[in-house]
Amino acid sequence: MASRIASRLLRRSSPTLGLLRSYTHVRNYSSQLSGYLLNNCYLDFDHWFTMDDSNTFALSAGLIPVGPQSSKLTRRNNYFPNASPYQLWSRSFASDNGDKFEAVVPFMGESVTDGTLANFLKKPGDRVEADEAIAQIETDKVTIDVSSPEAGVIEKFIASEGDTVTPGTIVAIVSKSAAPAETHVAPSEEAPQKESPPVKAEEKSPKAEEKPTKVEPPKKQAPKPTPSKTSPTEPQLPPKERERRVAMPRLRKRIANRLKDSQNTFAMLTTFNEVDMTNLMKLRSDYKDEFVKKHGVKLGLMSCFVKAAVSGLQNQPIVNAVIDGDDIIYRDYVDVSVAVGTSKGLVVPVIRDADTMNFADIEKGINNLAKKATEGALSIDEMAGGTFTISNGGVYGSLISTPIINPPQSAILGMHSIVQRPVVVDGSILARPMMYLALTYDHRLIDGREAVYFLRRIKDVVEDPRRLLLDI
Known part of the structure; x- marks a missing residue:
């Protein structure tokens, strides 16, 4: 058996080496490999080996003698009996010595x-x-x-x-074998020698005191007031030393380009409404402890607004649609993008299939995505897609704003801060926690009627969450 394998290697080694010499990046190794392969018959040419330009090579499969030369290789299945001196190995990294x-x-x-x-x-x-x-x-x-x-x-x-x-x-x-660099602290032996310059300054000080007595030309400094005559008409600019120039991060560039493209592409129009948060805040207050106990997460406002947005999108499917060339694409699913502000910029992770989730699932999804966004651990897939965006500027104290559409979506809902304001309730003026809502939409696709109906649906659901239970 060994003689048949040896003759097979010798028959096939010559054409294979000729093939290797035809490649420019392995010509320098052909002569060395010839002796290595023909004399020792270490490589089985039923398998391939690769080379790179860093004077290294990696064996994907080969016959290597068991011994010191194979100490840093990874063992695989072999073609020989256990008693054979040859085994099958592979190397996972290409390097001169595996180090x-x-x-x-x-x-x-x-x-x-x-x-x-x-x-x-x-x-x-x-x-x-x-x-x-x-x-x-x-x-x-x-x-x-x-x-x-x-x-x-x-x-x-x-x-x-x-x-x-x-x-x-x-x-x-x-x-793997290099030793960590040690930090060397320079000795401070020259510190005492640095005290000598003040002595020289003291020696020169008497001479400096004598000069004012001999030379008295303060009148020569009279031309200095001349700049004061022109200073009132010239702007006083801050010095350049007080300015800093830094490169714009790629994320900020991307945000800037997308927002400008959105402004140039969409016919954006914003409609407003206000919502009374009394019932929703009471709902949170009544069931917050039981909610945490059962689901392990706090009941927030965002889950209710996501459910309200889902209801609105189902009632007005055009808001969930998008323009693609001369076509309109209607989406029968709801992926809600939630805008999250980070130190590096605004990101919009996506809650997938929000229409199939309950309050607890939405709260867990939002908390998970917000934590990843803060840590900078969001993946590309977690931010791709999305059919509708919700942006909550109220967490920063925004009273009212006009959000910009997140391309390629067709609308975005802006939430704002909750403020106690006097409102008329059943003929009486009462102080109620009120929030302004803003819906920016693409007027090329969505008419004002659909936009107003959509925002009214969100208002109705938030002011009376029982509508979600009864689906009315």
């Missing part, structure tokens, strides 16, 4: 092709563990970490901050 590994940019999503290397979380010489973040990539939508493939020490950075990178780009080289 160095490459930290590369991961896959960033179907719709994201590149990103900007925002900052490094480590420095060359720092110790890192496996899967520990080394750098952060900022895309149009989310921030993605570049992790170390193995535990080791960062040998060097290949990319620089501010570079545009794509999936697979090498960011850093991690070495």
Whole structure:
């Protein structure tokens, strides 16, 4: 059996080596591989091996003698009996000696092709563990970490901050055997010597005191008042040292472009209404403890407004539709985007199939997405899509505003702060917790009647949540 395999290797090694020599990036290795393969017969040519430009090669499958040379390889199934000195191995990383590994940019999503290397979380010489973040990539939508493939020490950075990178780009080289860099503190032996300059200043001080007695030309400074004559007419600009210029983050650029495109594309119109929050706030107060006890999450206002928006979209399907060229696409599902403000900008994660969820499911979904948004851990899929957006500016104290449509949707609901205002109830003037609502819609698709009916439906449901139970 061994003789048949050896003759098979020798027969097939020559044409295979000829094929390898035809590729430019492996020509330098052909002579070495010839001796390595023909003399030792280590490689089974029923399998492939690959090379790269970093003077390294990785075996996807091959016959390697069991011994010191195979200590850093990964064992696979073999073609020989257990007594055979040859086993089948594979190497997962390409390196000169299996000691160095490459930290590369991961896959960033179907719709994201590149990103900007925002900052490094480590420095060359720092110790890192496996899967520990080394750098952060900022895309149009989310921030993605570049992790170390193995535990080791960062040998060097290949990319620089501010570079545009794509999936697979090498960011850093991690070495398993290198020692962490030690910080050296410079000795402060020269500190006493720095005290000598003040002595020289004291020696010169008497001479400086004698000069004012000999030279008395204060009159030569008289031309200084001349600028004061022109200063009243010239603007007093702050010095440039008090200004800072920083690069705009990719997320902010994306937000700016989308909002401007929305303004240029849609025929936006906003309609307003106000809602009495008395009944909804009483509902929360009466059942908040039982709600937390059963569902493990607090009952907030957003879940009721999401359910109200679902009811409104089902009553006015045109608000849930979108223009696509010369066609109108009606969506028979409701994916509600909830605007969340973060330190890096506004993001709109999506609550999928909100029309099939109850209050508890919506509250859990909102809390989960808000937490991820704050931590910068939202994925591309969690922000893709959405048929309708709700923006709550009331958490920041906004009294009234006109929100901008989130493309490619056709409408957006703006919530605002709750303020005690005098209103007429059954002929009496009472102080009630009131909120202004604003609906911005694409007037190319949605007429004013549908927009007003939609906003009225939200008002009716919020003022009397029992309508959701009775579906009226």
